[in-house]
Amino acid sequence: MSDEMMDEEGGVVKKFMYVNRKAPYGTIYALESLEVVLIAAAFEQDVSLAFIDDGVYQIKKGQDTSGIDMKNFSPTYRALEMYDVEKLYVEKESMEERGLTEEDFLVPVEVLGRQDMADMMEEQDIILSF
Amino acid sequence: MKFGILVNEGPYQHQASDSAYLFIKAVLESGHEIMRVFFYHDGVNNGTRLTTPPQDDRxxxxxxxxxxxxxxxxxxxxxxxxxxxxxxxxxxxKRHGKDASNIAPGFRISGLGQLIEAGIQSDRLIVFGD
Structure with missing residues (x-):
């Protein structure tokens, strides 16, 4: 765990990582996780997102939900930048196991090997796993 | 130590809320503090007073x-x-024009900011989910 940082007003700034593990549709985890990230942005914490397992599909380009009567919320990931959420990590093994490459994602990401992702998690104060 | 708790699954369907409950009891018995329990996803279904399980069940x-x-x-x-x-x-x-409320005693309804606040103010935030 990192030492807690203070912001300019003396408030606590912790390292929050949101770990996205599930496919974007089929369950509500991905959508509601994204809602947490958007709300949390107002708290000016040190935020990062990790995409592992089927979670890598959440940021895949070209999502089309017209056949399943659900909203395609993937454009929202592009808005994260406006909320100063810019640290997005994809686990390399999860990506490759699913035949994906960095070019398949609709936002810029940093691809990390499993061990590097574990090290990144080790640095966090709070890990919210969805 | 001060703990924040996140419960992401509904009752009976999934063991997460049982585990959270038992963990909290152990925390309290050990002399530690629970800062807040936040219910998200289907976890909110833990808080309906209409719950009627069979009499020989918890x-x-x-x-x-x-x-x-x-x-x-x-x-x-x-x-x-x-x-x-x-x-x-x-x-x-009242706000949504419904004919009844169903929240169980001891629960309150609030925003996701309460989860982030729990992360910031607790020493540990523990997630119980799938």
């Missing part, structure tokens, strides 16, 4: 209510998740 909703009453623990249902799943207090029911 009563998960009542168990939470008793825990809150005895130990003054803050049980918070996410408002957005609760609206989707039909969990309402009197204010929410």
């Amino acid at each position: 009563h998960i909703a009542n168990r939470w209510s008793e825990l809150a009453e005895k130990n003054g623990i803050d049980l918070v249902l996410c408002v957005a998740a609760a609206q989707r799943r039909g969990i309402a207090d009197d204010d929410e029911a």
Whole structure:
């Protein structure tokens, strides 16, 4: 765990990582996780997102939900930048196991090997796993 | 030590809320503090007073209510998740023109900011989910 940082007003700034593990549709985890990230942005914490397992599909380009009567919320990931959420990590093994490459994602990401992702998690104060 | 708790799964369907409850009891028995329990995703279904399990089974909703009453623990249902799943207090029911509320005693409905605050103010935030 990192030492807690203070912001300019003396408030606590912790390292929050949101770990996205599930496919974007089929369950509500991905959508509601994204809602947490958007709300949390107002708290000016040190935020990062990790995409592992089927979670890598959440940021895949070209999502089309017209056949399943659900909203395609993937454009929202592009808005994260406006909320100063810019640290997005994809686990390399999860990506490759699913035949994906960095070019398949609709936002810029940093691809990390499993061990590097574990090290990144080790640095966090709070890990919210969805 | 001060713990924040996140419960992401509904009662009976999934063991997460049982595990959270048992963990909290152990925390309290060990002399530690529970700063807040936040219910998200289907976890909000832990907080309906209409829950009616068979008599020879544990009563998960009542168990939470008793825990809150005895130990003054803050049980918070996410408002957005609760609206989707039909969990309402009197204010929410009135606001949305519903004919009844169903929130269980000891619970309150509030926003996701309460989860982030729990992360910031607790020494540890523990997630119980799938």
